Amino acid sequence: xxxxxxxxxxxxxxxAALLPALWLGYAFFTxxxxxxPFEALTxxxxxxxxxxxLLTLAMSxxxxxxxxxxxxxxxxxxxxxxxxxGLLHLTTYLWFDQFFDWPEIxxxxxxxxxxxxxxxxxxxxxxxxATSNQAMMRRLGRRWKPLHRLVYxxxxxxxxxxFWLVKADLRWPAIYGIIAAGLLGWRLYRRYRRRGSPVVVxx
Amino acid sequence: MLIRRKSDLTEADVTDPAWYARRREFLxxxxxxxxxxxxxxxxxxxxxxxxxxxxxxxxLAAKDALTDFSDVTTYNxxxxxxxxxxxxxxxxxxxxTDPWSVTIDGEVARPGTYALEDILKPHGLEERIYxxxxxxxxxxxxxWIGFPLADLIRRFEPTSRAKxxxxxxxxxxxxxxxxxxxxxxxxxxxxxxxxxAMHPLTLLAVGLYGEVLPNQNGAPLRLVVPWKYGFxxxxxxxxxxxxxxxxxxxxxxxxxxxxGFYANVNPAVDHxxxxxxxxxxxxxxxxxxTLPFNGYAEQVAHLYAGMDLRRFF
Ligand code: HEM
Numbered sequence: 001x002x003x004x005x006x007x008x009x010x011x012x013x014x015x016a017a018l019l020p021a022l023w024l025g026y027a028f029f030t031x032x033x034x035x036x037p038f039e040a041l042t043x044x045x046x047x048x049x050x051x052x053x054l055l056t057l058a059m060s061x062x063x064x065x066x067x068x069x070x071x072x073x074x075x076x077x078x079x080x081x082x083x084x085x086g087l088l089h090l091t092t093y094l095w096f097d098q099f100f101d102w103p104e105i106x107x108x109x110x111x112x113x114x115x116x117x118x119x120x121x122x123x124x125x126x127x128x129x130a131t132s133n134q135a136m137m138r139r140l141g142r143r144w145k146p147l148h149r150l151v152y153x154x155x156x157x158x159x160x161x162x163f164w165l166v167k168a169d170l171r172w173p174a175i176y177g178i179i180a181a182g183l184l185g186w187r188l189y190r191r192y193r194r195r196g197s198p199v200v201v202x203x
Numbered sequence: 204m205l206i207r208r209k210s211d212l213t214e215a216d217v218t219d220p221a222w223y224a225r226r227r228e229f230l231x232x233x234x235x236x237x238x239x240x241x242x243x244x245x246x247x248x249x250x251x252x253x254x255x256x257x258x259x260x261x262x263l264a265a266k267d268a269l270t271d272f273s274d275v276t277t278y279n280x281x282x283x284x285x286x287x288x289x290x291x292x293x294x295x296x297x298x299x300t301d302p303w304s305v306t307i308d309g310e311v312a313r314p315g316t317y318a319l320e321d322i323l324k325p326h327g328l329e330e331r332i333y334x335x336x337x338x339x340x341x342x343x344x345x346x347w348i349g350f351p352l353a354d355l356i357r358r359f360e361p362t363s364r365a366k367x368x369x370x371x372x373x374x375x376x377x378x379x380x381x382x383x384x385x386x387x388x389x390x391x392x393x394x395x396x397x398x399x400a401m402h403p404l405t406l407l408a409v410g411l412y413g414e415v416l417p418n419q420n421g422a423p424l425r426l427v428v429p430w431k432y433g434f435x436x437x438x439x440x441x442x443x444x445x446x447x448x449x450x451x452x453x454x455x456x457x458x459x460x461x462x463g464f465y466a467n468v469n470p471a472v473d474h475x476x477x478x479x480x481x482x483x484x485x486x487x488x489x490x491x492x493t494l495p496f497n498g499y500a501e502q503v504a505h506l507y508a509g510m511d512l513r514r515f516f
Binding site: 035164 | 271273274277278282286288289339341384386387457458473475476477478480483485486488489490
């Protein structure tokens with residue numbers, strides 16, 4: 001990021017997006033996460049990953065719907081934050097859940113559909129994060145956009161991950177699932193409309 | 204009359220082996236030191252509930268460190284009050300546990316609906332320290348106060364046709380807000396085979412840590428079956444029915460391929476979504492190896508001799 005990207009909005013949102021991580025760290029070390037703090041870390045970081053992923057996806061529709069410019073200035077940051085919280089989430093799993101027992105982790109990824117889906121989503125986010133800067137954009141040129149459309153399957157995998165891991169209460173997976181479906185559905189609808197109309201209107 | 208006496212095994216004897224410092228323990232330790240320096244002993248347990256009279260059973264006391272009272276009473280799976288672990292402690296306070304009655308029916312010589320006092324009257328209470336292993340891979344060590352289920356069963360004289368015992372939890376959505384959503388098929392039902400129910404380890408609990416059960420832990424009467432996953436140990440029981448057929452238990456109905464009728468703790472049989480090889484003892488950092496039958500194999504494995512435990516999970 002060059003200096004021209006630094007502005008009040010971004011600095012404010014950047015700081016705010018860091019707060020959940022700071023709070024988790026603080027709560028962990030002051031024993032405020034309840035009887036099972038390790039589980040609380042995994043769950044909370046997973047929820048924040050999903051929230052930032054959905055926020056990322058909400059930026060284009062916001063811009064379109066209201067004609068605001070600021071959402072596009074935040075989109076990349078939200079995407080990177082989704083990856084950041086996803087890494088935290090993965091780390092709590094690898095460490096506190098499995099204690100780096102690699103054969104067991106390998107079995108988990110292959111055998112448990114919810115882990116497979118989560119891993120798939122996170123690998124996509126890693127690829128997108130690695131190609132998110134200006135230099136990579138320039139290098140990839142016309143291929144950058146199709147590559148970054150992989151964020152859609154990533155969201156689908158993330159929601160599946162959530163659905164498949166709960167025991168009985170589908171309320172939260174359903175809420176996030178409906179939001180994701182809305183954000184993806186809006187894009188499909190746009191594509192369909194654009195195809196259907198003789199004049200191509202593009203932002 | 205029984206004399207009230209704390210178990211020979213006190214919390215001091217079974218120091219938490221967790222190596223990481225938990226602030227709560229540190230503060231408690233400091234407070235105890237200060238009291239000791241002043242020549243004082245910390246007050247007897249005293250967690251705010253009504254104290255019970257009981258006889259300790261050191262022979263049935265797990266040697267493991269006790270799980271903190273605060274963890275035992277704030278980290279609960281009791282879906283009748285919500286599906287997260289914190290809701291039961293927040294919402295169970297409004298549950299009316301007095302008056303309480305229990306219906307005993309089915310294949311039994313003396314069916315009827317009995318006031319809780321009449322159910323409990325003839326039974327002396329004991330303290331037993333059991334490990335509790337949840338199917339979600341965490342575990343606790345809890346000093347229960349209760350009496351053997353077998354003693355109650357004998358009193359009501361099941362007929363020769365009684366092959367199973369079915370238990371039902373209270374259904375009262377006005378006081379149990381979790382029941383207002385169809386997360387599970389209410390009311391909650393659990394069951395045991397007759398020989399499991401008659402096993403001397405199987406406990407009907409009315410208290411923990413020397414006092415009556417907090418509501419979130421299944422007041423006023425709950426089951427404790429220490430060699431099975433926690434969901435078998437049904438809470439707030441209002442009905443005990445003797446049947447010839449295997450009861451249709453709630454979690455089995457919700458996800459038959461994930462939760463069987465037996466639900467014996469077994470590190471060799473995975474839950475479809477996670478391995479059961481290890482568990483996190485609440486309060487510890489490193490995970491422990493899960494033991495077959497939760498460490499009670501010597502006492503209970505014979506009940507399942509010749510059974511394929513992969514099939515009857
Ligand atoms: C983009 C990627 C991911 C997203 C958005 C995500 C999201 C979530 C969410 C929302 C939860 C539920 C939290 C709750 O119950 O409150 C969760 C739990 C969990 N996730 Fe992920 N996750 C992702 C990747 C992963 C990966 C890569 C792994 C491991 C390899 C993983 C392992 C877990 C585990 C073990 C749980 C906890 C299950 C439980 O507590 O029963 N996740 N995740």
